[in-house]
Amino acid sequence: MGTNIFGVLNSGKVGLLSQQFAIEVTGQNIANVQTEGYSRQKIVLEANNPRSFGFGQIGTGVRVSGIERAHDEFLAGQITDENINKGLFDLKKDVFEQMEILFDSTFGGSLNDNFNEFFGSLQDLANNPSGLAERADVLGKAETILEKFKRIGDGLFNERVNLDQTIISEVSEINSLLTDIAQLNKNIHQNETVEGFNANDLRDRRDRLINQLAEKVDINVTTEADGQVDITLGSGEALVLKQRALSLNTPLNGNNNGFRDISITNVGGTTTNITSTLLGGKLKGMVDMRDTEIKSTLDALDRLSAGFIQEVNRVHKDGVGNDGSSGLDFFAALTPTSLANVNNTGSASVSITNASSTTTSVDKFQIQFTGSNSFTLNNLTTGLASGTFTFSNGTPVTLAGGLSVTFSGSAVSGDTIDFSVSENASRTGAVSSTIKNNLQKIAAGKTLSGDGQNALELSNLQNRLTFNGTSLQSGSGSFTFSDFYNSIVTAVAVDSSSARLSADQQAGIQLQLNARREGASGVSIDEEMVNLIKFQQAFNAAARIITTVEEMLNTLQNNI
């Protein structure tokens, strides 16, 4: 065998085609310069298999061995992990900001001002106990306080409802992401294993979806040997197993206002409730805010409202109105609510009446049955046990300082029933209709002679230390109503401020990682232009080879 002029022509041809490929890849890179999550692609050229001669080997040109994407697996993992935090922190920051608006007091208009006005109006009444205008003013100021309580309470509750609605749509977005990722797994597998190509763009897309998913829920990503990924939750439940996507569900939780829980059914058909085991992402943020942060703020507000109502009633009851009436509540007495756990196995239920409107505890309580006629009482607000009791159906038991509780149905050990007088108190408080219909019944006096002593005692409640750190503790507390309200406002402000700080820090981390990712995988126009020139020159050179061969052939054909 000798040298072959057509071999040269062939080398020229494959060179020409390869450079054209390279230019095409460059074109693709330039086209995607602004595409988010796009990884710069690189053509891999390789010398073609050589031909052997007696004296050695000679190459047969170039071939394209593949198109690779510039991708840093480790960095991608880090970005996924940080996205989980980003989702969580951003969501918390947003919701806390919403809560802050409800308590906004920077420009006046806080509940505190309403307290001040109410107690001030009582001092005015004390100074003129028989004045009807003063009485109307007290009523008006009292109703303003209740309206403010209701506005904040409603706002907080609506925030919970909104979050609950968002959880439903968030879960459906997560489910469609899972389906897409499983589908991409399939496509990538098809491309790479069956057809043998690098599925660069599909992998980019899958990476992007995984990052979107990570913002929503905490995930671990495992890449299988065949290039497909498995995705599991931080707590271990599988979400995507190669080409199979599982889906999250949102069952109603009767123990939590009918809000949605989050559950997943695994391949074997077992359903796990993952509401409390979520570790990160937007979804955990929503659950946390809905069931912990907003709820505890609302509970504290409810206790403040209930405590205020009870304390005013306590003092009001001892006074006497202009018409000689006495022993009346100023605010409608708090109504007890009870809720049997939906998972109870027995049929026990309770009916509760507030038999002592001014002495009952405003905390939340839980009856935990220890047998068919006995239970322990737990104070859910303080977390302390409040004694053990026995009962028989139909005979009332006195609990929590004045609630008359009558049992019915059959109790089974382990079943629980929650009750409290403060549930939703901030949203349901009202001035007693008896008082509202006859202002003379406002008990300003301590005697039947029209004095203002009791109005004075009512106004003294403003500086009375009625609350301890968590709840109403009439007579031996360490905080006034205003102090307690201030602590609620400040707690939200502190949480909001630290949520904002976390989110800002996270944004910084995100920025760093993104810079690194861009450094490794991003498209630089400058670089691509250099490549373009490079490949164009190579293309020109290859064309020159072909022209040269053509000239050589001409020489052979015409001159020989």
Added chain:
Amino acid sequence: MVMRVTNQLTQQSALNNIFRISEDLFNTQNAVSSGKRIQKSSDDPSGTRQILSFRTSISQNNQYLRNINNNKGFVSNADTALEKVSLSLIRTKELVVSQLGGTSTATTRSFTAEEVNGIVSQAVLSANSKIGNRFLFGGDRVDVSPFSISASGAVYQGNTQAISLTIGDSASLQMNLPGSDVFSVDLNPTVTSSTLLSDLNRGQGVSAGSFVLADREGNSSTLSVAANGTIGDVINTINTSGLNITASINDANNGIKLTDTSSLINQALTISESNNGTTAQNLGLIGERNGVMQGFDLNPQLNRSMTLSQLNGGQGLDLTAIDIVNGSASGTVSFSSLSSASSIGDAIDLINSAGLNVTAGIGSDGKGLKIVSNSSSTVAIVKEVGGGNSAELLGLGGGRNVLTTLLQTQQALERNDTFALIALTDTLDTAINSLSGSRATLGTITRRLEDNEFSLEKELVDKTERLSDIEDVDFAKAASNLAALELAFQSTLNATSRIIQPTILNFLG
């Protein structure tokens, strides 16, 4: 290896920087335009807490100032009223002295009596003055004019209660002088188990009948009360009713207290009338309570059998001796034989058995004693012995018994009783002194009000200033911040426009 700087990276970091600076700029602009350093509570949570408590404190301060300003008139009107009465008393004293002169006759004295009669009416009018709905000298009672004159003397229908004005955090000030401290003594007996029901409610008694009492467990019982019983009988009836209720004298010693001892709570402790009666209300027991009912003030009137220790709201009476002048007869009645367990009846008996031809008894308002001469031509005048004050304490004349003293003067002039007129010069003096004392007290109240007003206003300024320190923007600082940020912003925009534009394309032919 150098870092690859890609297009997206340049764009993103440029945008990031622009947003960061423009956010700072926005916040600073907001601060400058609103004048507030803290835009939302999370900007400075601890500052927010301070702001909230300062606002409360400022608002309370304003209310205290309002209380003071609204009631200054009450005090100054009271002073004006007392000034009038004081001048009348001095005039009365002058009249008495002039009628002791040699030129005075029964006729001039009867004319003078007319004038004193006018003075009495004037004094009652002053004593009954009111501002708004409140009587200046009625204690805290607003439903009845405090003073009137009956055939047997001055009648006080107010009470001994203070009217308190809130002038600071848990600080209050008594702004009134009850009529009993100024014009007519009120012996204000407490309620004991032997107090007669018929003496209650200023002598109106308790209407016989029954009421329904229910304990917190839910047991109820209808209990009857006879009009002629005692408080002890009522307490006993309740305590033996089988209900989980213990009755006793209330904490203020002026009524009945009911304490529920139920261990099961199914309802409130409730008392209600049966057959539309008023028995329960007359006993000061109304409505429902959660556990303890402190019955209202039963206002018992003075009764002979009441002990001295039971008077003056339970503080007791410390009696020494009195001088009685009745016509040419005069003598000293010593109370040294009385102990705190003696009854007011014992004191009356001592006076009546002194052989001075007088009859002492309980005044028609049931609040103090009165003394009348058994002779229609003389007037019995009671004077203090030495520096004592027993006559004043018992309501017999002098000192705080301004109206009684005026009435006695009028009577002495009418009856042309020179002995009484001479004695009256002394008692009128004590009355004038007592009124001066009352005016001094009012002066002290006014001064305290003014002092407090001054310090409250000062505090208000201080607090407002400190609030401003916390929540308001330091304008000089904010303005220079703003300028610095604007500069930074413009520089960034400038730099960005230069960095972001050029690519190699600009330089390729």
